[in-house]
Amino acid sequence: MKKNIAVIGGGAAGMMAAYAAAKSGAQVTLYEKNEKLGKKIYITGKGRCNVTNDCSRDVFFDQVVTNPKFLYSAFETFDNQAVMQLLEQAGCPLKTERGNRVFPVSDHSSDVIRALERLLQREGVKVHLHSSVKRVLEEDGQAVGLELSDGKRIQADSVIVATGGLSYPSTGSTGDGYRWAEATGHKVVACTPSLVPFVTEDTWCAKLQGLALKNVNLALYFDGKEIYQGFGEMLFTHFGVSGPLVLSASSYYSAQLAKWTKKNEKKKLSRPECRIELNLKPALTAEQLDKRLLREFDSQKNKNFGNAIDGLFPARLIPVMLELSGIEPEKKVHEITKQERQKFAALIRKLPMTVEKTGEFAEAIITRGGVYVKDVNPSTMESKRLPGLYFAGEVLDVDALTGGFNLQVAWSTGYLAGTSAAGSNKGE
Template sequence: MSKVLVIGGGPAGMMAAIMAGRNNNDVMLIDKNKELGKKLKITGGGRCNITNMRDIEDFLEKIVVNHKFLYSCLYTFTNLDLVEFFKKHNLNFKIEEDLKVYPENDKSQEIIDILKKELKKSNVKIIYEKEFKDLLVEDNAVKGVVLESEEIIKADKVIISTGGMSYPKTGSSGETYEILKKYGHTINKIYPSLVPLIIKEKWIKNLQGISIRNVKVSSYSKNKKIEMLGDILFAHFGVTGPVILNISSFLNKTLKEKEVDIIVDFIPDIKKEELSKLIRKNPNKAIYNNLKEILPLNFTKELLNYLSINKKPNELNKQEEKRIIESIKNLKLTCVGTKSINEAIVTSGGINVKEINSSTMESKVINNLYFAGEIIDVEGLTGGYNLQIAFSTGYLAGISV
């Protein structure tokens, strides 16, 4: 039996503590908040997109950074294993668009309650409102931790699952990076990821609140074309919505250095020739009325206003029609940056995976120190991938101590 400390009570930390406890270790879970799973509680607007039911090989393709590092943990504790873990507590799930998995009642609190029951069953002692300040390291091995109150808690093994820097109000504010640097770990540069994009074009603010489903957004990252499909939402600062959050994962680093163009096709399933016929369908009606079956009326009105075209279809010349079609099929927007990491869903960057044993989640720099969750430099797209990463890395760390 080992004495194990788990620092951080998010999904990765709770799963790590549960599995370490099941292996008959003496486990203590320490969290700085008054409650466990504070960020998990607000995930997906409180609905909790817990995982995705893609085959693991397809699942790995949705991991943007360091997917090879995650092979062991995702095969050790798969999406099917995660769903089965909760089903044992009679929690029902539903599978929605793009194979996203949610609790049937759309309540993240039920996920947290089950994890807390499992923590109790595994005899995990939980310490609330205690902040991790430092590690105790001797002879290149961890011996415990120091809390902010200067309290020292000794241990044989320590699992760090304190999260990244996104949503700092939930407790993941990034102080752990500096502690780990001090003991020789490399922290890859931190960027906001799955984050809204700020757009230069001022007229976009007139579209605030308008959402359009299933648009295609394309851009270039490191001379490679990136194309994504999904929903877009206009805001006063620019654009957000699932397709924008996903493409931000590929553009965030470049946007720290320069502007990036994105091209939006608002109706990817409709060809230009067909769009031309729709524009002229009723020659004496307003153009936006002819297009209202395929695009929101208020969007088309603002687009035509931006193009300074206030004509009926029978008054349009070919050049004006071409401008309308190009603006709907290939609207170029200039991204000048992302919103801050406070508004990002996940953190890009973190502990360099080359310094972690992918088969156990143990540090290669400090013996008996393990990692789980968002503190590691791994990230996936939206759709349940990041929560699965948290649970799978936590599981593997927990069974390895």
């Protein structure tokens, strides 16, 4: 007799779980409270959907910030190559771009969603839209179904919760899964925004709003200790900084802040200092940069300092660098002392910014925190506390850096939850 499985959530993890369960022989019904499936997929990658990363297994786990070991079985069961093959077979051709990021050839995330919908239809998954779930039903220590917001009760042999986190609440990610997890006796690790812009105390950042810097190096220091360093692109905003480098750094900031808060929660201490040091010329050593400045200054020795550095930075950045250097813009280049020049070189290599906080969940790509992974069997995604209940995707306390890695977490955990719930994977 076919198993009857209810999947809650029609995002990446939910759709993959429903497909995998149905393909494994189960009768599957998917409940989504929105008017359509894949609402968050639609906006990922600025509407292009970075579906995964065509990297090695080791690289993938290096990019998982929180609880990478928990994902070993899930990734082995359904890895990035399997995702790419499945989507292409479902009629969504893919391409690989810089950093091994994988996108649909069309650059339209809607094509990824349509491919998944075709898979669900092919496997006979029943989809109920506008279906808000109130709670998970349990009986005799077993998950036995769910109750909809209108009071209707649905019986099921297994329930898969794939409701996402708290990021982008406009897509329906409002923390429902966390509430159900707690209500059924699971621990939920405190949630914070991750892969999110930084709000800085430095007012000059707002003057550079919209300016993107490429090929720079960003180091992040938390309580005096370097916790992240990366090379790439960042963006100035009206409130601080964003862009790929900053989003990655924010994952480490969120993780470090959670540890610090837990350690000091009873001491009522103010948040420790967090600062960014931006190297604008990472290809040059300190000695090479000094020689470059000497050449620039020597060729323009009779110019004002403010007019002699336009070859070093984007035009909009020059006034800020002048202000932070402490050197009068009208000062003649030949009057600049060695000490002033070296201080200016140090500014170029370590442009400082003070982080006040991260942005809110509405600006975050993912959520850090979620269902405590030690309450979940990593070989099946089934709850250790309530048999018949499974978790997949962002609702779990697992997160990774940008580049397609978080969607891969959703695909892998969703697939494993689906096959396990259907009974084709016993986690042995």
